[in-house]
Amino acid sequence: MANAIDQTRRMLSLVTYLRERNGARVGDVARAFGISEDELISDLDVLPMCGTSFRGGDLLDIDTDGERIWFRNPGATDTGEPLRLAADEATALLVAARAVATLPGLRAGDRDALVRATAKLEAAAGEVASASSRLSVTFESEGGVFADVDRAISEGRRLWLRYYSPARDELTEREVDPIRLFAVGHTYVEAWCRLTEARRTFRLDRVAEIKILDEPSDPPPIEPRDLSEGIVRTTDEDPEVVVEVGPGGRWVAEYYPHDSAEELPDGGLRVTLRAPDPSSLRRLALRLGRDGRITAPSDLADAAREAAVKALAAYEDA
Amino acid sequence: MAIAKAERLMNLALCLLSTRRPLTKRELRGSIEAYVEAFGQGQYRPEPDAADESFNRMFERDKDDLRELGMVIETVESLDGETGYLARRDRNTLPPVALDPEEAAALGLAAKVWQHARLAGAASGALQKLRAGGMPDGGDPYEGGHSAIEPRIPAREAAFEPLMLACRDRRPVVFDYRKSNSPQPQPRHVEPWQLECWRGQWYLAGYDRDRSAERVFRLSRITGKVRNRGRGFTAEVPDRVTVRETVAAWAGELTDRTARIRLRTGAGYPLRAKALSAREAAQPGWDELEIPYGHGLDAWLVEFGPDVVVLEPAELRADVIDRLRAVAKG
Numbered sequence: 001m002a003n004a005i006d007q008t009r010r011m012l013s014l015v016t017y018l019r020e021r022n023g024a025r026v027g028d029v030a031r032a033f034g035i036s037e038d039e040l041i042s043d044l045d046v047l048p049m050c051g052t053s054f055r056g057g058d059l060l061d062i063d064t065d066g067e068r069i070w071f072r073n074p075g076a077t078d079t080g081e082p083l084r085l086a087a088d089e090a091t092a093l094l095v096a097a098r099a100v101a102t103l104p105g106l107r108a109g110d111r112d113a114l115v116r117a118t119a120k121l122e123a124a125a126g127e128v129a130s131a132s133s134r135l136s137v138t139f140e141s142e143g144g145v146f147a148d149v150d151r152a153i154s155e156g157r158r159l160w161l162r163y164y165s166p167a168r169d170e171l172t173e174r175e176v177d178p179i180r181l182f183a184v185g186h187t188y189v190e191a192w193c194r195l196t197e198a199r200r201t202f203r204l205d206r207v208a209e210i211k212i213l214d215e216p217s218d219p220p221p222i223e224p225r226d227l228s229e230g231i232v233r234t235t236d237e238d239p240e241v242v243v244e245v246g247p248g249g250r251w252v253a254e255y256y257p258h259d260s261a262e263e264l265p266d267g268g269l270r271v272t273l274r275a276p277d278p279s280s281l282r283r284l285a286l287r288l289g290r291d292g293r294i295t296a297p298s299d300l301a302d303a304a305r306e307a308a309v310k311a312l313a314a315y316e317d318a
Numbered sequence: 319m320a321i322a323k324a325e326r327l328m329n330l331a332l333c334l335l336s337t338r339r340p341l342t343k344r345e346l347r348g349s350i351e352a353y354v355e356a357f358g359q360g361q362y363r364p365e366p367d368a369a370d371e372s373f374n375r376m377f378e379r380d381k382d383d384l385r386e387l388g389m390v391i392e393t394v395e396s397l398d399g400e401t402g403y404l405a406r407r408d409r410n411t412l413p414p415v416a417l418d419p420e421e422a423a424a425l426g427l428a429a430k431v432w433q434h435a436r437l438a439g440a441a442s443g444a445l446q447k448l449r450a451g452g453m454p455d456g457g458d459p460y461e462g463g464h465s466a467i468e469p470r471i472p473a474r475e476a477a478f479e480p481l482m483l484a485c486r487d488r489r490p491v492v493f494d495y496r497k498s499n500s501p502q503p504q505p506r507h508v509e510p511w512q513l514e515c516w517r518g519q520w521y522l523a524g525y526d527r528d529r530s531a532e533r534v535f536r537l538s539r540i541t542g543k544v545r546n547r548g549r550g551f552t553a554e555v556p557d558r559v560t561v562r563e564t565v566a567a568w569a570g571e572l573t574d575r576t577a578r579i580r581l582r583t584g585a586g587y588p589l590r591a592k593a594l595s596a597r598e599a600a601q602p603g604w605d606e607l608e609i610p611y612g613h614g615l616d617a618w619l620v621e622f623g624p625d626v627v628v629l630e631p632a633e634l635r636a637d638v639i640d641r642l643r644a645v646a647k648g
Binding site: 011031033078092110113134140250283290293314 | 321322323324325327328329331332333335336337351383384385386387388389390407409410411412413414415416417418420421422423424425427428429431432433436437438439440441442443444445446447448449450451455465466467468469470471472482485486498499500501502511512513514515516517518519538539561562584585586587588591617618620621622623624625626627635639640641642643644645646648
């Protein structure tokens with residue numbers, strides 16, 4: 001029941017916070033605590049049942065008219081200062097702050113603020129801060145491209161990109177209206193692509209060249225993508241590709257989101273996945289070599305074979 | 319309706335934080351309504367009955383939960399042998415942290431990073447404590463002069479949380495691990511040192527008891543449950559754990575040699591981006607590049623099919639031809 005733990009920790013902080021701010025507004029307190037007003041109201045329903053009752057019924061007298069919050073007996077507890085940080089709390093905040101601070105391309109002001117805050121937090125956390133060194137996160141980014149995209153977003157300007165598509169091994173030029181920058185392992189920009197008239201996600205390390213244009217950015221209003229499901233997403237309408245691999249090709253199931261991975265008698269796998277453009281998987285077939293082959297669609301298997309024959313010809317000529 | 323757990327924990331916390339003298343289990347049971355309602359007041363009896371036993375179990379769990387929140391609960395043995403509990407103010411108070419609005423905004427951004435319920439909850443909890451301690455409002459981190467970045471740390475692997483706790487508490491673990499090229503998982507006994515996330519993947523570095531050596535594991539290859547195995551490490555934890563270097567070596571990014579290749583004009587941008595030198599080749603329509611040569615380069619070059627010809631070294635050329643032959647055979 002992680003929720004009860006989160007709520008308890010929040011209520012302890014609330015009691016401390018409200019002691020100093022009698023008559024605080026519900027909306028302000030909810031915002032300061034990063035919770036909804038409903039969550040705050042449900043905390044306020046519980047708090048009057050709490051207190052140091054062994055001393056003879058000193059329950060907290062906290063109530064609200066839905067607009068303001070009144071703490072009528074702040075002397076009922078000694079909780080004048082917030083509770084020290086727990087190991088997980090220090091770890092969660094310190095690891096995240098350190099990771100963000102090392103993102104190439106981050107504005108210097110933000111980086112400095114993170115570094116200063118991290119040092120103060122380490123000092124305040126004391127010995128529990130040491131556990132945070134057992135977790136670390138690195139984001140990959142292209143600093144120069146990041147800084148340009150960041151500037152284009154804040155100034156509301158269109159971008160011109162020369163962008164590498166690994167599926168076709170080619171560079172394409174396009175104008176895009178940037179919507180947001182996000183980092184999940186690698187750093188990406190989500191943008192409205194003027195070339196395809198669609199939302200596209202571009203990985204910054206695949207941007208070969210970038211220019212900030214004078215035209216204003218004007219993306220249509222769209223819901224930002226939910227990042228919790230991963231970056232690469234395919235649908236049931238995309239064509240099916242079947243790859244059979246030996247033991248040395250089992251990594252395919254780790255790298256490609258797939259519909260199924262069936263064990264084969266030789267210790268290999270039959271992986272069924274979906275690709276909007278199956279020809280983009282020719283490079284996978286070539287990479288696998290003797291560790292596997294594409295069995296469907298057959299024209300994809302043929303394309304890989306032909307490419308290999310053609311490549312070998314260059315060595316025979318030499 | 320049973321009294322909600324958060325209310326019970328809150329009352330226990332307030333009792334322990336407000337008391338000046340250690341409170342016995344019996345006193346706590348008698349003064350916290352949730353305990354009274356569930357188990358009765360409790361009498362002093364030489365042999366505990368069933369209600370006493372269940373109360374004891376709940377009380378132990380509740381104390382553990384409060385410790386997760388950061389509370390230091392002391393246990394004091396009294397002269398007549400009864401155990402008392404208290405949480406001293408001086409050991410439980412967050413020292414003053416003076417953060418300016420810029421720093422507050424930076425921490426606000428950092429607190430949104432975790433896509434993992436437990437750490438996301440812990441990060442918000444930490445911010446709320448800082449807020450209760452007077453941290454100013456940093457405003458919206460996505461507005462006004464800040465980087466427009468939304469960093470996210472995924473932690474979808476089931477093994478993440480148990481390994482995080484095992485690293486934190488320095489507890490040995492055992493788990494089934496499937497090596498990349500092996501169909502059957504093998505049990506691995508590991509003293510876990512550190513977790514590291516690189517390119518969106520989590521890795522564990524630790525001492526592998528079966529192999530008596532340091533090893534790096536990829537969390538997505540752990541199958542089944544991570545179980546705790548006893549207490550205490552047998553091997554010394556090094557000052558510096560090098561997860562990323564190990565993984566980079568797997569990925570072929572540690573290179574000490576160079577290769578010379580011919581690349582069709584316009585093709586293979588990533589090879590060009592890594593090239594140490596590039597010039598037009600004698601054959602029209604081709605360029606000649608020098609690129610770093612590390613583990614896995616052969617597989618990568620083959621991906622470009624007829625657009626790449628390896629010139630040297632001979633060993634790399636042979637590996638590429640070998641791979642191409644396997645594909646050509648179908």
